[in-house]
Each structure stands twice: as C-alpha cells, then as structure tokens.
Amino acid sequence: QVQLVQSGAEVKKPGASVKVSCKASGYTFTSYDINWVRQATGQGLEWMGWMNPNSGNTGYAQKFQGRVTMTRNTSISTAYMELSSLRSEDTAVYYCAREYTAAAGFIDLWGRGTLVTVSS
Amino acid sequence: VIWMTQSPSLLSASTGDRVTISCRMSQGISSYLAWYQQKPGKAPELLIYAASTLQSGVPSRFSGSGSGTDFTLTISCLQSEDFATYYCQQYYSFPHTFGQGTKLEIK
Numbered sequence: 001q002v003q004l005v006q007s008g009a010e011v012k013k014p015g016a017s018v019k020v021s022c023k024a025s026g027y028t029f030t031s032y033d034i035n036w037v038r039q040a041t042g043q044g045l046e047w048m049g050w051m052n053p054n055s056g057n058t059g060y061a062q063k064f065q066g067r068v069t070m071t072r073n074t075s076i077s078t079a080y081m082e083l084s085s086l087r088s089e090d091t092a093v094y095y096c097a098r099e100y101t102a103a104a105g106f107i108d109l110w111g112r113g114t115l116v117t118v119s120s
Numbered sequence: 121v122i123w124m125t126q127s128p129s130l131l132s133a134s135t136g137d138r139v140t141i142s143c144r145m146s147q148g149i150s151s152y153l154a155w156y157q158q159k160p161g162k163a164p165e166l167l168i169y170a171a172s173t174l175q176s177g178v179p180s181r182f183s184g185s186g187s188g189t190d191f192t193l194t195i196s197c198l199q200s201e202d203f204a205t206y207y208c209q210q211y212y213s214f215p216h217t218f219g220q221g222t223k224l225e226i227k
Contacts, residue, residue, distance in 0.1 A: 035216070037218075044207065044218060044219075044220050044221040045156075045158075045164065045207055045209075045218040045221070046218065047209070047215050047216045047217060047218060049215075050214075050216075059214055061214075061215040062121070062215070095163055095164075097163075100166075100169065104169075104211075105152060105154075105211025105212075105216060106154035106166065106169045106209060106211050106216075107154070107156075107164075107166060107209075108166045108175065110163035110164060110165075111163065112163060113163055
C-alpha cells in the first residue's frame with residue numbers, strides 16, 4: 001500500500017549528526033515532493049523543508065539553513081534528512097511527509113516518525 | 121515569514137457540541153491553508169486543504185472556511201474520536217509554517 005517507512009530511533013551526542021531515512025512505496029517516488037516536519041515532545045509541528053525527489057531541488061526553513069541536508073536515492077525510492085551540529089533542542093520526532101500532488105504544498109501522507117534524542 | 125495565530129490553544133467541549141478553531145495570518149495567503157488532526161503518538165492527518173476542500177474520507181461534520189488572513193475550522197457535532205489536537209498550515213509561501221495547535225479536550 002501507499003506508505004512512507006522511516007528508520008528507527010536514534011540517540012546522538014551533542015555536536016553529532018543524524019541521518020533519517022524515509023522509504024516510499026505504493027506510488028511513484030519521483031512524482032511527489034517530500035517534506036520534513038519535526039515535533040518536540042508536547043510541542044507543535046515545525047516545518048523544516050522540502051525536496052523534489054525528481055530533480056533533487058530542496059528548500060529549507062531559515063532556522064535550519066546550514067545544518068540540514070535533504071537528499072534522495074531514486075533507485076530505492078528513499079529520501080534522507082541529515083541534521084548536523086545537534087543540540088539538546090533538536091530532540092524531537094522527525095516526520096517525512098508527501099505532498100498531495102507535485103508542488104501542492106500541503107501533506108496527505110505521513111511517515112510514522114523517527115525519534116531523535118540528543119543527550120550527553 | 122508568515123506568522124500564524126491559532127486560537128484557542130485549548131478548547132473544552134462535549135460530544136455533540138459545535139466548535140470552531142481560528143487561524144489568523146500576518147499577511148494574506150489567498151486560500152492556501154490546510155488543517156490537520158493529530159492524536160497522541162500518531163502522525164497528523166489531513167482534514168481540509170485549499171481552506172475549504174474536504175480531504176477524501178473525512179467526515180462531513182468537518183468544514184473549513186475563510187480566505188486572505190482569517191480562517192476557521194468547524195466541527196459541527198463532536199464525536200468521541202474528534203478529541204485531538206488540530207493544526208493549520210499555510211502553504212502560500214516558504215517556510216510552510218504551522219499554527220501553534222489547538223487541543224480539543226472533553227469537558
């Protein structure tokens with residue numbers, strides 16, 4: 001069925017990097033933009049950026065510029081989000097999410113989330 | 121950056137009630153607004169897009185209205201499964217910001 005399957009939980013030390021994967025199935029991976037959204041425990045949703053899996057073009061929220069990199073491997077229908085220079089405030093569930101149609105802007109399919117814990 | 125004010129942050133209501141949630145933008149976004157529902161421990165789910173278009177499979181008791189800077193999500197007759205947190209999201213310009221969320225709890 002149509003789904004996004006994310007990689008498992010991660011525990012990282014401050015200053016390290018984390019790379020979360022998101023494997024798409026049940027649809028044509030390159031036809032829909034992928035967004036990344038995070039949510040700290042008990043907090044709201046925070047939009048991080050988007051990637052066009054066909055072209056590889058990306059756009060990042062200013063807050064994450066210079067620390068986040070979104071990439072993909074089309075041969076295995078997988079998107080990646082790497083966040084570097086981790087700090088405790090980056091502890092959150094990270095979601096990958098598919099836009100409704102190409103460049104629609106809003107999201108109709110979400111992964112189940114990946115918990116990233118940053119702790120010394 | 122477009123700033124969003126979602127209100128109220130907490131809403132207490134009973135089954136069968138009609139409730140409204142508001143989302144106000146710092147600048148006009150035409151109808152580029154979506155609403156999501158999130159239950160504890162789960163990913164959000166799309167309810168409404170283009171301010172008023174109901175996503176397939178979403179019950180008709182949910183409705184959205186507004187354009188420009190002021191938007192509303194209405195649930196006409198609350199069911200037990202509707203108690204959750206609701207978020208608006210603008211997708212008019214980057215970054216595609218979310219509102220702060222409204223937790224709908226049982227009175």
